[in-house]
Amino acid sequence: xxxxxxxxxxxxxxxxxxxxxxxxxxxxxxxxxxxxxxxxxxxxxxxxxxxxxxxxxxxxxxxxxxxxxxxxxxxxxxxxxxxxxxxxxxxxxxxxxxxxxxxxxxxxxxxxxxxxxxxxxxxxxxxxxxxxxxxxxxxxxxxxxxxxxxxxxxxxxxxxxxxxxxxxxxxxxxxxxxxxxxxxxxxxxxxxxxxxxxxxxxxxxxxxxxxxxxxxxxxxxxxxxxxxxxxxxxxxxxxxxxxxxxxxxxxxxxxxxxxxxxxxxxxxxxxxxxxxxxxxxxxxxxxxxxxxxxxxxxxxxxxxxxxxxxxxxxxxxxxxxxxxxxxxxxxxxxxxxxxxxxxxxxxxxxxxxxxxxxxxxxxxxxxxx
Amino acid sequence: xxxxxxxxxxxxxxxxxxxxxxxxxxxxxxxxxxxxxxxxxxxxxxxxxxxxxxxxxxxxxxxxxxxxxxxxxxxxxxxxxxxxxxxxxxxxxxxxxxxxxxxxxxxxxxxxxxxxxxxxxxxxxxxxxxxxxxxxxxxxxxxxxxxxxxxxxxxxxxxxxxxxxxxxxxxxxxxxxxxxxxxxxxxxxxxxxxxxxxxxxxxxxxxxxxxxxxxxxxxxxxxxxxxxxxxxxxxxxxxxxxxxxxxxxxxxxxxxxxxxxxxxxxxxxxxxxxxxxxxxxxxxxxxxxxxxxxxxxxxxxxxxxxxxxxxxxxxxxxxxxxxxx
Ligand SMILES: Cc1ncc(C[n+]2csc(CCOP(=O)(O)OP(=O)(O)O)c2C)c(N)n1
Numbered sequence: 001x002x003x004x005x006x007x008x009x010x011x012x013x014x015x016x017x018x019x020x021x022x023x024x025x026x027x028x029x030x031x032x033x034x035x036x037x038x039x040x041x042x043x044x045x046x047x048x049x050x051x052x053x054x055x056x057x058x059x060x061x062x063x064x065x066x067x068x069x070x071x072x073x074x075x076x077x078x079x080x081x082x083x084x085x086x087x088x089x090x091x092x093x094x095x096x097x098x099x100x101x102x103x104x105x106x107x108x109x110x111x112x113x114x115x116x117x118x119x120x121x122x123x124x125x126x127x128x129x130x131x132x133x134x135x136x137x138x139x140x141x142x143x144x145x146x147x148x149x150x151x152x153x154x155x156x157x158x159x160x161x162x163x164x165x166x167x168x169x170x171x172x173x174x175x176x177x178x179x180x181x182x183x184x185x186x187x188x189x190x191x192x193x194x195x196x197x198x199x200x201x202x203x204x205x206x207x208x209x210x211x212x213x214x215x216x217x218x219x220x221x222x223x224x225x226x227x228x229x230x231x232x233x234x235x236x237x238x239x240x241x242x243x244x245x246x247x248x249x250x251x252x253x254x255x256x257x258x259x260x261x262x263x264x265x266x267x268x269x270x271x272x273x274x275x276x277x278x279x280x281x282x283x284x285x286x287x288x289x290x291x292x293x294x295x296x297x298x299x300x301x302x303x304x305x306x307x308x309x310x311x312x313x314x315x316x317x318x319x320x321x322x323x324x325x326x327x328x329x330x331x332x333x334x335x336x337x338x339x340x341x342x343x344x345x346x347x348x349x350x351x352x353x354x355x356x357x358x359x360x361x362x363x364x365x366x367x368x369x
Numbered sequence: 370x371x372x373x374x375x376x377x378x379x380x381x382x383x384x385x386x387x388x389x390x391x392x393x394x395x396x397x398x399x400x401x402x403x404x405x406x407x408x409x410x411x412x413x414x415x416x417x418x419x420x421x422x423x424x425x426x427x428x429x430x431x432x433x434x435x436x437x438x439x440x441x442x443x444x445x446x447x448x449x450x451x452x453x454x455x456x457x458x459x460x461x462x463x464x465x466x467x468x469x470x471x472x473x474x475x476x477x478x479x480x481x482x483x484x485x486x487x488x489x490x491x492x493x494x495x496x497x498x499x500x501x502x503x504x505x506x507x508x509x510x511x512x513x514x515x516x517x518x519x520x521x522x523x524x525x526x527x528x529x530x531x532x533x534x535x536x537x538x539x540x541x542x543x544x545x546x547x548x549x550x551x552x553x554x555x556x557x558x559x560x561x562x563x564x565x566x567x568x569x570x571x572x573x574x575x576x577x578x579x580x581x582x583x584x585x586x587x588x589x590x591x592x593x594x595x596x597x598x599x600x601x602x603x604x605x606x607x608x609x610x611x612x613x614x615x616x617x618x619x620x621x622x623x624x625x626x627x628x629x630x631x632x633x634x635x636x637x638x639x640x641x642x643x644x645x646x647x648x649x650x651x652x653x654x655x656x657x658x659x660x661x662x663x664x665x666x667x668x669x670x671x672x673x674x675x676x677x678x679x680x681x682x683x684x685x686x687x688x689x690x691x692x693x694x
Contacts, residue, residue, distance in 0.1 A: 108474055108477075139431075141439070147394070
């Protein structure tokens with residue numbers, strides 16, 4: 001299993017990837033931002049200010065490390081646990097909150113649940129809820145790029161639970177057959193809602209599955225951002241130069257519950273969670289940066305304060321944005337509205353207008369949907 | 370005068386559209402060297418190469434899913450599903466992805482994929498090479514559904530599907546792939562807009578609505594009815610989404626009596642939607658209950674397929690029922 005930084009922050013200079021101090025600091029800042037975003041998302045949901053949230057605490061190294069390898073011409077199919085991918089691609093924090101709030105500034109017009117990222121300008125394809133359904137799309141985008149002789153690469157992120165779906169198999173198989181420039185990045189966080197990996201598959205690893213499709217699969221330490229970066233960079237470079245697809249399995253851990261509708265204590269022990277908290281990817285990277293003299297304790301604290309202040313300001317500002325107008329309910333179903341839908345829209349607008357009924361918010365049972 | 374049948378028209382339309390537009394690619398099982406099991410793509414791989422006429426592994430979710438990704442990134446894929454009956458491994462891709470992408474992305478990631486699938490029974494295909502399940506797709510916002518009954522309509526509707534920007538389920542009436550022949554319009558700009566039904570025969574006594582291969586069975590029933598002095602107006606829907614309610618209503622206002630005949634099973638079939646629309650909009654014009662006729666509400670059988678499919682005589686009985694009420 002590829003590892004660059006050991007648990008205590010010690011490292012082997014021979015396997016360190018080629019990254020400037022500036023890059024390392026940026027990666028660190030992104031990880032801290034995602035951590036704070038997770039805290040913020042949870043608390044906004046608990047206060048009823050957003051309807052739903054999914055945490056990715058503990059998986060920051062995966063999101064940031066894998067996405068840091070991409071260039072602007074590349075495409076990303078992140079998972080709901082990859083807000084970091086959006087940040088690294090350049091999506092402003094405000095746009096992430098617009099998505100989570102489903103307000104009228106959201107490019108998807110508030111149509112999707114929170115954490116269903118989609119930012120067209122950054123080639124981040126609007127993700128859907130059905131697990132693994134996007135994987136064949138990633139192969140198709142990559143096929144089209146190769147068809148035109150472009151050098152772009154597609155990064156598709158998935159959970160280990162997704163590997164049980166038929167679409168995972170189809171995507172891996174098609175990627176292998178057509179040798180498309182796509183990198184499948186599996187964040188094995190050891191649980192798919194309540195189901196542990198060993199009940200998801202009898203394979204000895206997720207990485208080994210790649211062999212059956214005729215390309216390489218590697219297992220890496222997913223809590224080591226430099227290992228994540230290094231492995232993904234090599235897969236991305238390979239794809240870009242015509243070498244075809246790869247599968248990366250990053251071993252990590254979902255510190256929080258599956259979503260705000262989950263009570264993880266039902267299916268896993270507090271000791272297990274504690275064990276993985278001690279393997280925190282941010283703690284590890286901070287220790288590495290300090291050992292290398294790139295950041296001091298004080299600077300780190302300042303970083304966190306800055307991020308905190310910025311995020312609070314963004315939330316405050318975005319909460320002022322009104323919800324989407326009622327008429328947006330009827331647009332974008334087709335390129336032009338067919339008559340039967342127009343008729344429904346016109347009748348509704350005549351009777352109710354743009355500020356149609358919002359209804360009462362659904363009361364959730366804590367720990368359940 | 371050279372005439373073409375429906376499957377030749379599909380082939381010709383794909384060929385000319387691919388010559389016009391270098392972004393069109395075809396994907397499907399055995400569509401390359403083999404030219405597809407109905408030969409709809411015969412010769413196309415020879416002309417356009419393996420990068421544009423793509424033989425795929427047998428995985429409908431992979432074929433449709435990959436086509437969606439290609440469409441996101443600038444290509445215009447036309448998928449061949451070998452039989453409509455085998456589309457279900459890809460159903461999630463159609464319903465959850467293709468149909469919803471434009472909406473869920475706020476209009477930023479529309480996917481223009483045309484899915485061709487031979488549909489309907491009467492080819493000795495049994496349970497799994499015979500079904501007409503258009504209503505699954507008309508029940509999904511975001512999809513258009515076209516189902517031609519003649520070579521000319523095939524050409525006109527397929528061009529509209531391929532030159533548009535919305536996902537289309539293009540259901541080809543496989544029983545009549547080779548039985549109906551016509552001279553095709555020479556004009557390269559000839560298209561048929563979606564949502565325009567065609568009155569195949571004007572009449573004054575009963576309105577008969579149908580689509581796909583069943584249109585031809587209805588024609589025979591109309592002949593039989595005329596011998597009994599019942600004048601039937603026959604309407605071919607041509608597209609079910611969008612559907613042309615105005616042409617139907619105009620006819621119903623004239624006749625006051627309606628029969629809807631389709632191959633698909635009757636309960637929850639698209640005939641139910643048409644009946645409801647007529648009831649909502651023109652109930653005052655009706656002089657008799659609407660009569661719906663479909664395949665029986667049982668799976669499609671092998672040995673008894675011609676018993677199962679609505680016959681001219683069964684349609685005639687439905688016409689009599691409506692006319693004599
Ligand atoms: C097709 C489908 N079935 C079920 C679900 C409900 N569901 C949402 S997330 C999830 C678990 C996914 O686990 P994994 O792929 O490991 O990703 P993780 O949540 O661990 O990041 C399930 C079952 C779904 N979204 N889609």
